[in-house]
Each structure stands twice: as C-alpha cells, then as structure tokens.
Amino acid sequence: MNKNLWYRCLPLIAVLSLASCQTMETVADVATVIGQGTGAISASQANSIRRTTKAVSRSAEDFTPEQEYYIGRSVGAVVLSKYKPHDILAVNQYVNVLGQTLAQASDLPQIFGGYHFLVLNSDDINAFATPSGLVFVTRGLLRCCRNEDDLAAVLAHEIGHIERRHGMAAIEKARITEALTTIAVEGAKTLGSREVAQLTRTFGGAIGDITNTMINKGYSRASEYEADGVAAALLRRVGYDPNGLLEMLTAMKRNLKPGGLDFAKTHPAPDDRIAELRKSGLGRTDVRPAAARQKRFQQILGRI
Amino acid sequence: MVMKKGTRRKTDRARYRGAGLILCVLLLLIADAWSAETRWNVQVREGQVRSAPSFLAKIVARTSYGEWVTPIQDQGAWKKVKTNAGVQGWMHVSALTTKNLALRAGTTNRRTSATGGEIALAGKGFSEDVEKQYKNLNRNLDYTWVDRTERFRVSPEEMQAFLKRGELAPAEGGAQ
Known part of the structure; x- marks a missing residue:
C-alpha cells in the first residue's frame, strides 16, 4: 500500500472509528464503494474492509428479534424433550394470566412473539426462560409457593432473565461471529444448500450454548441476583408483596435435595439469594395476601 | 519540468x-x-397502534415486523407514531427500534420499506427454514407444546379483571 493510498484512506478510517457499530457497517459499506469507485482501494481490499468491520461489530445484540424468537423456540423444544408438560388447562391458564400481567408491567412488555408460560410435570425444583419469551416452571417449584405473591416472585424472576437477555448472552462469541458472517458476508446472494447447512449447524450450536447454561451450568451469580432485583421491583410495581420472593426462597431451601440436578445445581444457594435480597430492604417471610387472592390460588394450585 | x-x-x-x-x-x-x-422500526411480530398511551386503549391499527413508523410525540414509555398507511396512534417503545431490521436477516413481512437488495437478505439467518432443517436433524425434538404454549394469550381486559379481583393496585406507571 503506497503513501498516497494511506492518505486517501485516512478520513475513512477516522470516520469508522467514530461511528457506532450499526452506523459503522452502513458507512463502511458505502465508503468502501466510494473508495473503490475513486480508485483509492481495490475490490479485494474493499471486501476485506467490509468483512473486518462486520466481524468487530458482532454481538448477541446483532441478532434480530425474529432470530431470537426462532432460537428461543428451539431452546423450548429442548427443555420439553427433558420435561413433560403438566397438561391441566386451569393451571396453565392461571399461570399465564398472572405471568403475562407481570410481563406487561415489566420494562420489556413487548417482545417479538410475546410471553407464554407452561407448567412442567416434574418434582424437580426448576424453571427456564427462553429468549423468545417462553417460561417453564415445574410442579416442584410451584410447591415452594404458599400464595400468589410467592408464585408471582417465581415468574417475575424468569421475566427478569428475559428482560436482561441472559439467555442470548450464553451464546459463545465465536459462534455469533460465525452465524452473522454467514448471513451478512454472503450478502445479496441466494444462500446455497451448503450455507443453509452451515447456518443450521451454527443454530444448533447456539441452542446448545443456551440449554447447556440453563440446564447444566447455570447463569452467573450476578445474573441470578440481577433477575431477583428485577423481580422485586416488578412485584412492587404490580402491587404484590416483594417479600414473596424471600418467602418462596425460604420454602425452596427446605425442599431442595442436596446434590439434585435442578436449582440445587444451577442456582446460588437460597440463603445467598436471601442475604442479597436483605441488602435491598426485604426481610419478612409472612406475606398476607388479600382473601380473594388467596382463595383463587388455593383453588387452582392448592394441591399441585 | x-x-x-x-x-x-x-x-x-x-x-x-x-x-x-x-x-x-x-x-x-x-x-x-x-x-x-425520524423513523423507528417495528420489532415485534404484530405491532399494535393504540388510541391512547395505555395497553387498555383501543387498537386503531396494526403494524408488521420491520415496518417503519414516524414518531410524533413521546410520553413516558409510549410514542405517538404515524404508520405507513397514515394512521396515527400510540405504540409502546419496547415494540420499536432504531435498528434497520430490513438490512438484517429475517423473513417475509418487511416488503414495505425494503429495496431489492434488502429483500434478497430477507429469509436469511435463523428463520423458519433453519428451524425446519434443525428439526430434521433432531427427530427427538417435538415442537407441539412449544406451539401450544405460544397460543396461551391473555387480553389486557382479562389482566385488568385479574388485578381487580385479586385486590392488586399497580403503582403509577405499572401494568397500564
């Protein structure tokens, strides 16, 4: 590259370094076209600039909400290959009315396909939230809830994971670059069967990253505390007693079996979460919901 | 010389x-x-444009994923917008993004604002087609209950009645 070329490319580099990631791609694309047109850079150099700017600006945020939706659906299918649904309409309807009411009051009420809830027929104490807004809760976890406020705390915690995009963050960086490069660098060309096969492999990899984190490794402690924080705020906002979270965790502590493959494995100990919540002013485990609220809870979940 | x-x-x-x-x-x-x-992109499958900044307000228009809307006014987490069809109404800000979804990968329903090249990009990425391929490779996965779960829908009126019957009083700015 001669001195003259450097000189001509300088403004381009300066502008690229100032621009935001998304703008950067658009600007890079157009600037490389201009650069190419004026003879400042060759076609292969232009392509290489395009590829580099795309690669450095990749993160999970670069997936569209629609792609997040399809990732979440398959994560849900994997969860449902390990757990069977609790196919009782009244139970699932109640959990959906409560869950969707909470979600609508959250900071992220609208997502591509909306929030939907399902009870799983298992004694394990477990819950999962997919990036597409599917929330699964086991019967074992519902048994840790003495009232609707406690149940609201469980669902609000899962909504917290969705709102803060913890699932998408579990996808490995290299995989994100791989996926978005296949999609974008191929540009306006029609994807051939080889690219579709490659994309499907990457898709499977991303599903694996998320389910492995959700089912086996668990999110970081920081993510769990963050979801608890979102839950406490959301409970207050809707009118539930945020101490329901503390009450539920206290019951969970009693019910969890040491060495279990559920929350015992993937979540910080209930005591640690309780200690963290106490720092934010929660302290009671004697939640007293209104009589009408307690009645409907007992009617539907009293013998779960 | x-x-x-x-x-x-x-x-x-x-x-x-x-x-x-x-x-x-x-x-x-x-x-x-x-x-x-000056323009925002609808980032949910079905965007609802309402007559007032509240989930309880009447739906006056529906917008599709990837459609551009023009903001007119802000009120908290709501934006008054004008749709492509010229209808004015309120959308929750979480349904909107400044990102250009048409330039990114996705599927079908963003024909309105996309150029030829952008349409060629549509259908790329993790889409229904990729899900189908993934299903073929993983025969043990059953999407029946994923589909059924997605059909559990609760209307804003049902939510309102649920809150009232449960003697729940949302704080200012909540649930509405």
Whole structure:
C-alpha cells in the first residue's frame, strides 16, 4: 500500500472509528464503494474492509428479534424433550394470566412473539426462560409457593432473565461471529444448500450454548441476583408483596435435595439469594395476601 | 519540468478525491443520524397502534415486523407514531427500534420499506427454514407444546379483571 493510498484512506478510517457499530457497517459499506469507485482501494481490499468491520461489530445484540424468537423456540423444544408438560388447562391458564400481567408491567412488555408460560410435570425444583419469551416452571417449584405473591416472585424472576437477555448472552462469541458472517458476508446472494447447512449447524450450536447454561451450568451469580432485583421491583410495581420472593426462597431451601440436578445445581444457594435480597430492604417471610387472592390460588394450585 | 507538473496535478486530484470522500461520509453520517431520529422500526411480530398511551386503549391499527413508523410525540414509555398507511396512534417503545431490521436477516413481512437488495437478505439467518432443517436433524425434538404454549394469550381486559379481583393496585406507571 503506497503513501498516497494511506492518505486517501485516512478520513475513512477516522470516520469508522467514530461511528457506532450499526452506523459503522452502513458507512463502511458505502465508503468502501466510494473508495473503490475513486480508485483509492481495490475490490479485494474493499471486501476485506467490509468483512473486518462486520466481524468487530458482532454481538448477541446483532441478532434480530425474529432470530431470537426462532432460537428461543428451539431452546423450548429442548427443555420439553427433558420435561413433560403438566397438561391441566386451569393451571396453565392461571399461570399465564398472572405471568403475562407481570410481563406487561415489566420494562420489556413487548417482545417479538410475546410471553407464554407452561407448567412442567416434574418434582424437580426448576424453571427456564427462553429468549423468545417462553417460561417453564415445574410442579416442584410451584410447591415452594404458599400464595400468589410467592408464585408471582417465581415468574417475575424468569421475566427478569428475559428482560436482561441472559439467555442470548450464553451464546459463545465465536459462534455469533460465525452465524452473522454467514448471513451478512454472503450478502445479496441466494444462500446455497451448503450455507443453509452451515447456518443450521451454527443454530444448533447456539441452542446448545443456551440449554447447556440453563440446564447444566447455570447463569452467573450476578445474573441470578440481577433477575431477583428485577423481580422485586416488578412485584412492587404490580402491587404484590416483594417479600414473596424471600418467602418462596425460604420454602425452596427446605425442599431442595442436596446434590439434585435442578436449582440445587444451577442456582446460588437460597440463603445467598436471601442475604442479597436483605441488602435491598426485604426481610419478612409472612406475606398476607388479600382473601380473594388467596382463595383463587388455593383453588387452582392448592394441591399441585 | 513537465513531469513535475503532472505529479502535482496528480497530488491535487488525490486531495480533491480525499476531500470528496470526507464530505460524502460526513453527509452519510448526518443522514443516518437524522433517519434514526425520524423513523423507528417495528420489532415485534404484530405491532399494535393504540388510541391512547395505555395497553387498555383501543387498537386503531396494526403494524408488521420491520415496518417503519414516524414518531410524533413521546410520553413516558409510549410514542405517538404515524404508520405507513397514515394512521396515527400510540405504540409502546419496547415494540420499536432504531435498528434497520430490513438490512438484517429475517423473513417475509418487511416488503414495505425494503429495496431489492434488502429483500434478497430477507429469509436469511435463523428463520423458519433453519428451524425446519434443525428439526430434521433432531427427530427427538417435538415442537407441539412449544406451539401450544405460544397460543396461551391473555387480553389486557382479562389482566385488568385479574388485578381487580385479586385486590392488586399497580403503582403509577405499572401494568397500564
């Protein structure tokens, strides 16, 4: 590259370094076209600039909400290959009315396909939230809830994971670059069967990253505390007693079996979460919901 | 002498080109910033445009994923917008993004604002087609209950009745 070329490319580099990631791609694309047109850079150099700017600006945020939706659906299918649904309409309807009411009051009420809830027929104490807004809760976890406020705390915690995009963050960086490069660098060309096969492999990899984190490794402690924080705020906002979270965790502590493959494995100990919540002013485990609220809870979940 | 003159002309031309390039890129940045301020993209499958800034307000129009809307006014987490069809109403800000979804991968329903190249990009990425391929490779996965779960829908009126019957009083700005 001669001195003259450097000189001509300088403004381009300066502008690229100032621009935001998304703008950067658009600007890079157009600037490389201009650069190419004026003879400042060759076609292969232009392509290489395009590829580099795309690669450095990749993160999970670069997936569209629609792609997040399809990732979440398959994560849900994997969860449902390990757990069977609790196919009782009244139970699932109640959990959906409560869950969707909470979600609508959250900071992220609208997502591509909306929030939907399902009870799983298992004694394990477990819950999962997919990036597409599917929330699964086991019967074992519902048994840790003495009232609707406690149940609201469980669902609000899962909504917290969705709102803060913890699932998408579990996808490995290299995989994100791989996926978005296949999609974008191929540009306006029609994807051939080889690219579709490659994309499907990457898709499977991303599903694996998320389910492995959700089912086996668990999110970081920081993510769990963050979801608890979102839950406490959301409970207050809707009118539930945020101490329901503390009450539920206290019951969970009693019910969890040491060495279990559920929350015992993937979540910080209930005591640690309780200690963290106490720092934010929660302290009671004697939640007293209104009589009408307690009645409907007992009617539907009293013998779960 | 003649050679030197030629070189100087060449250098001048290079300078003009450089200046032209700066100008173009700056104009582009300004245009991009301007369009980000003046247009928003619908990022949910079905965007609802309501008569007032509340989930309880009547739906006056529906917008599809990837459609551009023009903001008119802000009120908390709500934006008053004008749709492509010219209808005015309120959308929750979480249903909108300044990102250009048409330039990114996805599927079908964003024909309204996309150019030829952008449409060619539609259908790329993790889409229904990729899900189908993934299903074929993983025969043990059953999507029946994923589909059924997605069909559990609760209307804002049901939510309101649920809150009332449960003697729940949302704080200011909540649930509405």
